Amino acid sequence: MSGAFDALRGQLHEAATAFADGPGALEGILRGIVDDVERAVHEPLEIFPVCHHSPASAIAMARRLREKQPKVVYLELCEDMAPLLTELRNCRLPVAVQSFATEIEGFPADWSPLSVVAPVTEASAEYQAIAYALDTPGVELVLVDRSSDHVFQWETDSGAVPLAEAGAEGPETPEQSALHGDAVGVEIGDLRPRFAELEEHLLRHGRVRHWSEWWHQYVELPLGDSDHDTYRQVMLLIGSLFRRLAPGDPGKVRVDEDRERYMWTRMREHLAVTGADPADCLYVCGAFHAASRVAEFGVHGSDGFVISPPSGTRWRHGLIPSSHAAIEAQFGLAAGSVSIAAAEWAKNVRRTGVRPYRLDGQAGTKKTTRRTTQPKKALAAALEPAPPPADRLSGFLRRPPALDALDEAELLGWSVEIVRAARRNGYLASTADAIAVFETSILLAGMRDRAKPTPYDFQDAAVTCIEKDAVPGRRDVGRLVEIMMGGDRLGQVGYDALPPLARDVHDRLAPLNLRLEQRGVQRALLDIASQPDLAHCSDLLWMLRRLLPPGAARPIMGERRLGERSLQESWDLALGTHQRALIELGYEGVSIEQVLEQRLRRAAYAPQATAAQVLEAVEDATLHLRSRRLADELGTRALEVLAHERSVDGAPEVLRRVRRLLAYHRTAEPVLPPWIESFVTTGYAHYCTLLPTAFTDEDATVRQVAAMLGFLFGMESLALSLGCDRAQLELALAQSHPTEPARTALLWAAQTHLGTLPRPRLRARCDELLGNPLVVPAYPRYLSGFVHALEPVPGLADFVVEAVSNAFARLPDRVLLPWLPTLITTLRAGGAELAPLLIREAGRVFPARLPELDAWVPPWRLPQEPAGVRPRAGEEAAGGGVPLLAAHPAACDALADLLGCDGEWETAGPDPSGAVLLGRHPVTAAALEALLAVT
Template identity: 65%
Template structure:
């Protein structure tokens, strides 16, 4: 005969097995129902008292407060990552909700794509574990021991293929947005069925839409007034039910966690010799129904805890919020806020006094509220608890039979509470732009009662009230930023956002706040603040400006946003204006503190990491050089990054990044020259090696089908613009000539680029090039490809600015000679091509057109295009400029004598100047 068959739950087990037989499928169903009773009996018979909880459950928190005051345990074993222990004292400097965080920037032993790793454990006042933490830290002689696996083991036990999406743990889910970012959330007491059909069945027959609402109605409310024995048995039974219906990979991870925790507790008891009767084990109800062989203090089953990896973990706290917790753990929107309101109401109704850490903002706020509500003098309750006889766990008596067989006592309608909700939601809706009235308040009141009755309850819950308000007040269009659902959440408690106090911030975050203190702003506030910096009259604010520009680079875009002023190479603004929301992004600031002790160090590390990343290219390295000069000053780091840019340039095999490389190296060279500084050695190496490299790459770029005209034009632009510097440093001009002669492009745009390059080398004269382009316009077979040719010529303006008149001439010839039947189908392609590939050169062409075409209407009547044959014949009949100069009185002197002796040279110069 087993212990269950002879124990207090024998009758219940028999009833459940008989019920299973009547439903059919006796073996499977009887195994589940009988196993539930066995799990309850096993948990209650354990020598170490097990306290099952559900996270963020007011009923669990209330039961915890009552049990702690009754038992006053000397040791509390808490299901929380054991390496979070040093953080617990820092909770005194915070305002809940906050989240304990472990963060690793660089990993050793985990897949590279998982980096960075982050684990968070959120805490609210209405959570049983916070009550246990507050009791243990503020009660003399009480030891708090965290026994769950370390954060390193959280990722060790996660499947490699899941990549953090779900870390093999029922209490770990990835959040897509919110204060927790993409951190893995670890919470204890996750009681939600992982059997989809069961959850759908419960929601359907409970007439609710979300699991949070079902839990509040059928578990939370009945257990909030139940005695401790009933609470324990019901929570273990629910945990056992969900455990029996779950069969997936996470089950093995749960069992590993349970073996880990029981091993740690036995090790602690053996090391300290503490009486188990004076201890309390706080864990999720799911784990209280454990069946692993290491369960219990009497178990001798061995278990070897694997060593941690070499990953270096950083620990701290980040602000959390009700909405972040709901999103991360899949709770209904507003459920945590409703739980907080239920917790406050239960404390007021039952007269319970929760545990709050001394010195925390929550304790100060609670004392202020108590003083306002009860001004008469009272004697404070001492926080240190004297040694007393430990209250033993209640004797195992069957409370489940009564609980299961007795329907919950219907709660009477609290008209005053419901009326207050209805009046307040209408007032809040009117302030947010809704046309709500007293009639809407009456409708919400009646609809709340109607919905509660349809769902089988006499007292409307906050969920009923929320649905009624949405039905009666929400219109077709939301007039403001908040809809009625969000207004109900605000009314019922709001999305409370926690804050990490200054003393608990990492050194980097404190350093940032200290360095920005001359601004005179409270940067810990979450509201948007405007900072005005007059650097001309207050030069002491320049260090603040430096910090803000670095924060603008490191933090999210709206944390520090410049409104007026900019920072470019060679520029220093005299006035700046900033919109600051650093308090709103406190989490991001805290995580910066895991990477270094100052923002300058973090920026330097990130720049070095960027240029040595596997996907780094010379453009990224040149950008890093620019940022190092802008934000960090000095030349040491910039020279190191520039040397890396030279290495990356030599490794390039395509011209994909050539436009960005050309733009950035020109900018840097201009900066060094205007500053009067000698060019750094890496710049000279970049010019010489880049010249040789791009000469080698040019023929392949011309032939590459994937290289567009812009990229090939950038390669040519680099070669021609850097040629003077490269030749002065020892390069050979023959390299470029050979590269041009080896290039044989087929694409129209690249052919035009090659013509421009030959023109720049002197192998092709401007009249010859003009004739080639004129032939394109006259050839009907080539006209459809004319936009590509023009794109190539326009891209060539960077390396040969003298071609601007030729481009204007070509466009004018096309519009003047092509018939509409050809021009109209051709025009959209021309516009799209020029917009995509030559948009930045439009101002150059506009200026050239302004010089070519007449400026007034009167001049237009007699104007002849310079490329028109008639204009050329008229020009031929006129005396040349040089002849006119020879015949004119040009005075005496060496210059005049030189012109008279060499009229041909003077004529050639005049022609060039005229064109």
Template identity: 65%
Template sequence: MTPSPDTPAATTGAVSAVGGAFASLREQLTGAAEAFAGSRGGLDGILTGLVDDVDRALREPLEVFPVCHHSPASALAMVQRLRAKQPSVIYLELCEDLEPLLIELRNCKLPVALQAFASELDGHPEGWAPLSVVAPITAASAEYQAIAYALETPGVELVLVDRSTDHVFQWLPKKPGKPENDEEAELHGDAVGLEIGDLRPGFAELEEHLLHHGKVRHWSEWWDQYVEQPLVGADYDTYRQVMVLIGSLFRRLRPSDAAKHDRDEDRERYMWTRMREHLARTGTDRSRALYVCGAFHAASHVAEFGADAAPTDFTISERTGTKWLYGMIPSSHSAIEAQFGLTPGSVSIAAATWQKAVSKTGAKPFALGGKGARSERALADKKLAASPPTPAQTEIALRKAALPKPVDKLSGFLSRPPRLDDRDEAELLGWCVDIVRLARRNGYLSSTADAIAIFETSILLAGMRGRARPTPYDFQDAAITCIEKDSVPGRRDVRRLCEILLGGDRIGSVGYYSLPPLARDVYDRLEPLGLNLEARTVQRALLDLAGRPDLVPASRLLWRLRYLLPSEAVRPIMGERRLGEKASIQESWDLAIGKYQRSLIELGYEGVAVEQVLEQRLRQGVRAPEATAATALAAVEDAILYLDSPTFVNELGARAVELLGAERTVDDAPAVLRRIRRLLAHYRATEPELPEWCEQFVVAGYAHYCTLLPTAFVDEQTGVRQVAAMLGFLFSLESLALTLGCDRAQLELAVAQSHPETPAKLALVWAANVQLGTLSRAELRERCDELLDNPLVLPAFPQYLSGFVQALEPVPNLAPFVVEVLSKAFGRLPDPVLLPWLPSLITTLRDQAGELVPALVREAGRTFPGTLPALDAFVPPWEAPPPAASSRPVANGPVTDLLLAHPAGTDALVGVLGLDPSWPRPHTSAGGPSPAVAALLAGYPESAAALAALLPV
């Protein structure tokens, strides 16, 4: 590891020119480096550079307050310094465009996160949409104390000086896909997280070295033992110097990532530029100001560092045209830990440490009041403006604000071991008793003996790790060792129980008055349900829509929220909403809107009402580049179910017609067929006539699928299911299409031009020809019998069967023949062919033809006997001999004369039955009908008698 090469030479010279309070410490470190390394090489530059950074930060006239994110020591030092200095201006390292949100913290329960959200991008890669930035705020953080002080103290100005959320993404590398982010957290989603004072070693080797010699397992534990605990009770000068020293160390010992290095320095230039602009614009006395930033940035090396820095050529770029929306979302300790890579439980332990430190030191933290505090502060501001401070008051304030000259506190802090608190046996005993009680409630077989063991083990572990007082981490390890053993009987392990005991995963919430208009509207419209929708528990809502018609609007809203929010936020238990079904008269819902408040708030970024957001999403879905006719028809269904807007439904339907005509593939043909059938049935049942877009869709689909049918039959990429759906569209909607002006010859020509090569598609062509009347069932039966008699074709015969099963979609009356072919296949196919095919048949029926199976089963039930004794004497209809001709002569009469005079109908019937349709010459009174006609009349005398009864003879 070498010193950072970017340290300006002017900076080092300026520091060395000033003898400074750290001259002695610098000489000691130089001697230590020479004694350790044998020369004044890179180590000397690092050690003396650390002291130079501390000296430079402390000599800055604009007081720099270094902090670490979610650090109780930083928060406590902030409280003490604010009460002592009482600054009139606070510059805070936070995105400057988030400043209007800070006032809304009054109505929130911490932790919460400030959020900036953008769904329509202008100037950023489209693949990044939507963009989201969150800045979590906890009570045990220095930034919250500064915010609360500024908002609650009259005359104090809070200025956010960090780059805007738009610049956050401007400075990211323009890579395809979403911007890189830390681990996703439940409440933060994939938002980019912002935090103040991210202190962690950049080198993995350095972190490993610190953990090994500190006898700790992870970074959070090292920080708590060697920084947090020693600094909690330290004076302000010591705290400030140590934090800058640590920030300088991690800044100098970090990987040479040029891109990240440049972004960090650009942030520092940005912040100092904004502060100098504010000082020049307002004329604020810099001695009355406080700059709150991360310790990493307090040790900055940029030329712009300092209120008196010379002008540079650094310019702040303009924001892009992206429209950003701002709001508050709930956060939690676990969400913060997951997003920023902290150890689970570390933020909860920090919160517990903060409460204990406040109680021990007697400090009075700052906190934001409720809704009434806003008017009180406004009144105080008016009084302040009316009566400006007197010169004496100003002089007193300046004396308090005066920063004493730097005094070397680092030498003493670094030369002596950290001062640790004595063991608090009462606290440790309370932890041990409570964890045993909590473990018993969660299924562990723990007892008083385990409490004693945890107490002694905690002390033992603390001693092994060089601690006088067991920390929460020691207690946690001891509890796991003594209670958990080798199994977890319930949902929570002992580590999680310890986190709950020490403070738990606190989850914040956004108050009603800080919600966007859409979220407030949802709460107002659901108020008749009489539920606490802000609770994070699941609320059961029972709606008697018949007895209480006033709940119908709430029911409609719940169905719309069901569509927009995550499935667990609004979940129907009883009741459903589908096309063609009546609305339920009773409904039951499980509501967890409080738990999914973040999702509800983000809906507010898209519109001012739920109906508007739903309409926008449906419109965006059908206008997206990847939209298809099937997605447009799905949007039509959703619009009918959830929106009362026929005009909007017609708009979506017209878009579906456009998309269908533009498609060049038939991948979505099954979905198109299923949805258009459902929509047509809905309109026929509810409307006097079909909408214009439905008629246009049928006409366009008829022509579209006729055109693509020959190509689909020979295309290897088009599946049998898709071709069957195309034929199903053409045949099932043929009558409607013909009434709308389509030509049946187009369909006949398309089928005639189809010459597939695969067996399954060939079976589909045969079925289509049967439906069109160009192929009789007798001829189809002969073809199948020939296939079964050909040994070379037997291995491929299951594929023909798959095609016939799929043919039930366009030709449902083919079900008896499919049952016949399946029966013949099971009876005549050899086992080596039949057995491997059975699994694929089952999966095909389940995945692709699930709606066809009931028709097939019903037909099989009609064909085969229902009892076992009848099965022994069962003869399949296709194997039964044709009925014998009756020896009884057929008398001449009006029926015979009628059949002979009009033979076309009888010819068609005889052809269907597979008989010879030849006719003799017209018979005389002495003769009789042909043998074929005689056999037909003798075999079916009831039909002849019924016909004769209708004739006036």
């Protein structure tokens, strides 16, 4: 190919011969770059290469749009995002256009939810193109890049897992850098070396720390005042260089080339349908894709590329807030680089006099007058035939860097401002530090062969001169420089651009009289007792707390439990800070209630759902939605999941939630729901079946086995009334043969509860353990089992206190002290929630005052009387309880009716002390007497 670039080819041939000892691979790369540039320059449809968030690209774009006034603008952006662009005027930049999907088809389930974001800032070429096309009559904006669905289709084909590019080159604010979540970023003009050695070479020889600084120094500043042809050719040159030196990853190369085939196919289809003249069109794309070598390149390229149909995934689109830090974190830019670019953009606008395009009514910008007619000069230029492109690269590459005069006023202003900011943040900075920063900036620029200190030089100088050995406040000097240069500008989506769900939330919370769109934390006070209408706000806030990330809605006072409602509540709300999460809820439904119901169903019917998780969904459905229908449906699902579980991992959570639901329905409804009755009977049989295995399973913990016993003992009365057989539990315990000390103690406690192991025998076994020197080191684990046994058998608390006290009383210090730390750590790790039972029992047993301790005798040391009749002095054993009960005939009649005894009082005389009825049942009388004596 011959033409205007023949002279440049000859120069590159001579350079390759001189530096590489003859033409070869280097010459092929250099000449190929020139071929790429010439091919793109001669394309009838003008290609405008850009770099994302580049002030030079934005200035060149605004200048070219006013000169050319194209009728069709093709933009490298996901084609399904086009309807959202008109809503940008209702937002404060930066924001991101988002595609979101939760119900996916054709993709791996662990990828859900799918999210694609394309951030937009004012200092970007794509925003200039969007604003021009939307506010200029007769101009059509066409998005030609692959759809959001194809983004993940091609990632699946390439075998890569699409995740956000996290990890910028500097420190980030977590809250701000996470605004995009785990979305896949779509960047217009992705221009960065993909060859690690090349980037390292550029940074080392450019004497810069990171890529953002290199781009600012060697591309932004030289191209800031360049003409259109020079800008295009330089950007094409850089794009071709990075493309030819990129690693040959087949999957990455195929995706890049398929994107280019996709975009050119869409542009040719649009030209064929509309009949537009390519000379009246402008194609805005990244410089990396502008230097393309695919066969489909150009309006006369081949048409062999077939676009695959979309999957069955249902995509929703919206706008989410963004920030400079979020953009830097997602695309791997240095901290503060986007803020510096925004400051550079404002300075270039003032210096060049270019009038940028802004959407009419754009929030956060000044109102501009829309020009509906083309300027005469631009119109005349458009009517004239375009001259052939000239070679501007030769002069640009041979010209040394422009030695601009040092802008002392700007640098002085920076030095003064950073000292003022440092003082406000606790630094002992003075005027001498401002002078030092000024001089050090000039010194660093000279050492780095720069004619003028850049913001990065100034930042290094400020850190060197002001930040000493410690940071007195929350921000270091580097962060203060970023704030001074413009800070982390935060975007906001306006009310009119919010999805219906988000607008509904704002409307329903209007009685709180808060500015919910404002960032930061706001306090909301709800006096529901005096203002019953605020109860609806309370219900909504509790649902938002369930659905939004932590911190979006945080209750300070008040709680929401089954059967309980607070009369006064206090909330800390940060809905403006978590606007992105609220907007994404709007992609899932039209109301908060609908989204919550969908999420509860999704959690309950998930393939890996456990019975505890389904019961949590049942509780949330009852608590927040008050839906008996949904609760019954999810309860039936919990019954199915429990029946198919083969592990006991969720037993503690199942026990806790079933107890709570059972207590609620017993007090709130006349009869229990059928699913709860079935759940109790199924759970009783299920845990009885798993109990022998759980006692010996190494994967099951003592706490889980104790929770199983707690379910069996706690639900036993209800289960037996519903038809369960207690013999199943007795057989399960008889088949259990644990070997681990804690589980052995747990089995003993269960047998004591069932009556198969009396307390005297249990006490004797513990005495045997303390008397065996070989078993004493393991005694703390036995105690741990007894402590966990308080969950199913809380009446065993006095015995646990006795066991611990006996150990401290009998064991000598040489034995007690070595395993005392083990006892403490074991009880703390495994039985912390059960400790209050032991403390209360110990407080009841032990004396309350210290002087009483000397004469105190433990209850278990007192002589034990044999069970049965305890005769009193002057009374016979057979009728010991007669005088007491005969003295209270009304109480005796009530007890007789309770026991089912029929009979009348028969006395030998007027004195009722010789009651014949009680005389007939001396054992019962003695037992009743003992019961009354205890109470």
